[in-house]
Amino acid sequence: MSQAPGPLVVLVGAMGAGKTTVGRRLALRWRVGFRDTDLDVQDAERRTVSDIFVDEGEAYFREREHDALRVALETHAGVLAIGGGAVIDPRNRALLRDHLVVFLQVGLADAAARVGLGQGRPMLLGNVRSRMKSLLDERLPLYLEVADVHVATDGLAVDEVVEEVDRAVMAHMRAHAGDEEPGR
Numbered sequence: 001m002s003q004a005p006g007p008l009v010v011l012v013g014a015m016g017a018g019k020t021t022v023g024r025r026l027a028l029r030w031r032v033g034f035r036d037t038d039l040d041v042q043d044a045e046r047r048t049v050s051d052i053f054v055d056e057g058e059a060y061f062r063e064r065e066h067d068a069l070r071v072a073l074e075t076h077a078g079v080l081a082i083g084g085g086a087v088i089d090p091r092n093r094a095l096l097r098d099h100l101v102v103f104l105q106v107g108l109a110d111a112a113a114r115v116g117l118g119q120g121r122p123m124l125l126g127n128v129r130s131r132m133k134s135l136l137d138e139r140l141p142l143y144l145e146v147a148d149v150h151v152a153t154d155g156l157a158v159d160e161v162v163e164e165v166d167r168a169v170m171a172h173m174r175a176h177a178g179d180e181e182p183g184r
Helices: 019-030 037-045 049-056 058-075 090-096 108-115 128-146 158-177
Strands: 009-012 034-036 079-081 101-105 149-152
Touching (some): 009 019, 009 158, 019 034, 019 079, 037 049, 037 058, 037 079, 049 058, 058 090, 090 128, 101 158, 149 158
Parallel strands (some): 009 079, 034 079, 101 149
């Protein structure tokens, strides 16, 4: 795998995996910037992801998400978190191929506890736990397809996940690029 210009790492995973929270702390640890494509879309649209889903539909949101991912991969040099559903678009999976991708894997129980009743999560309308299980099952093969590094988050505090990601990324980079370390 060759590291393309762009983010040091891209965090992927289901809602509740901790991409944004872990990403922010990882960026602080490495002394680099943090970016989240969901927040980029919200800023560009001047409304929440939930409002975009309600007002325009999922297809519209996915196009904005694709645009945000493409721009972030080209311009952001820190830690990048992407929306949980971004991997469903084959164009996005292709964009991720030349980047170091970390899959934060979360089980149903931990994801449900972290997300709660899914308020503000448009993909969880209806039976939250059932819908969440369905999304986890559908997307797992796609997360595994794009991931270079895999970190299980169940039962771990945020700082423990950050430590695991840091350790796994450093090991991956040493194995593939000869001791390069992000932000150091």
